[in-house]
Amino acid sequence: MIRLAVIGTNWITNQFIEAALKTGEYQLAGVYSRSLESAEQFSQPYAQPQLFTDLSELAQAPDIDAVYIASPNSFHGPQAIQMMQAGKHVIVEKPMASNFDLAKQMFEVAAEHNVLLFEAFMSAHIPNFKRLKQELSEIGKVRKALITYCQYSSRYPKYLAGENPNTFNPAFANGSIMDIGFYCLSSAVELFGEPNSVNAQAQLLNSGVDGSGSVILGYDGFEVVLQHSKTSDSYLPSEIQGEEGALMVEMISTAKKLTKFNRGDKVGLDISVKQDTNPMFYEALEFAHQFKQKKSCEKCTQRSLIVAKLLEEIRRQTGVVFPTDKKFSTK
Incomplete structure (x- = not known):
């Protein structure tokens, strides 16, 4: 059983929790929000998970195996790195990073700490x-x-x-x-x-x-x-x-x-085939499989890196610039 914590208390987090619990492979063990009131309200339908308002406390919690991150895009990379450096496996919502350099850094941290880093691109698993x-x-x-x-x-x-x-x-x-x-x-x-x-x-x-x-x-x-x-x-x-x-x-x-x-x-x-009504069910299953095997999907990693590189090139061509580009770029 994967003891799961979540960062982000929004509709997509709810949908992922429902999918994860439906697989029978997870238990919701923690909920993080900047507001305790928000964490309490979000966690009410579930079986009394731990509540966190401090990311450092979540990262160091000994009874959390993996963290699902569904915060705003600009927080994905830094929060994932913080969790992985503390030994937590990470499922991070798409896009996994604000730019390509940060995406590479995230996978390097995952390898260094021998943890899984899984970008939650659900389509590929449906x-x-x-x-x-x-x-x-x-x-x-x-x-x-x-x-x-x-x-x-x-x-x-x-x-x-x-x-x-x-x-x-x-x-x-x-x-x-x-x-x-x-x-x-x-x-x-x-x-x-x-x-x-x-x-x-x-x-x-x-x-x-x-x-x-x-x-x-x-x-x-x-x-x-x-x-x-x-x-x-x-x-x-x-x-x-x-x-x-x-x-x-x-x-x-x-x-x-x-x-x-x-x-x-x-x-x-x-030629459609039958699918679960919750499309996130299959990515939750895939992560559980990787967790059991203690091995990430190299093809998934390469796809994530290619997409991160392409996103940056598309933004370069169209003139979309993020503050994080300056912070994390090594160019």
Whole structure:
């Protein structure tokens, strides 16, 4: 049984806890919040976990095995490093770091202290996404792909009203590509590997982060177009086109539905497989597997590093700068 603590008391933390407990591999052993009142309120539905308002106390707690970090993006790296230096295994929400240098440092600390560092990119572990990957060989040579995730942010009206929510604040290493755009980018890397070229454009908000954007990833013989937005909605599925057919995915982050078209078909075949209603269930299972094996997934590590490097390049091309870039960059 993995004795789990969480940093962050928000809806995504709740969703991960529910998924972890559902696997039967975890027990919730600790909750951290800067506010004791917030920690108490968050932990009420659970079986009396320890409450922490001091990260150092959490890091040194002897009866915590792993820590799930779902704080704002800019805190992911420093908090993960603090936990790993104290011997804790870490599951860190995506994106794992504000920039590439920090991501490399995090994996170096994990290796130095012989602990697991797991980026919580749930899509790669979801059954329909795995089925998508398997079916790529069935549609012939890939020639084009569109991976899209555009969703009007519930916090965008607050931004328009003059407030400064974390979602659109560079101080928290946020913005469209770092949030929902991450799913598009990381999915492309998971499916096709590291691209040969990257060309990015974005529509920047006055705060300095991107509200939306597009990226073209160049591969041998084909290109992948990424479309992401937090200021508008899209109702299009993602699509991968091959010479012998195409695959369509509804909601790339959770792969809700997978449809296959053979060349010439007017109607596609639903090839979806049954999935748990909580899409985080499968990443929780994967981390539990690595915990039991006492071995991290090298392929996952390489994907995380490639994505961190690409995110930094996309931001460089689009002019999105975070305060943490100066703090952690070694260039």
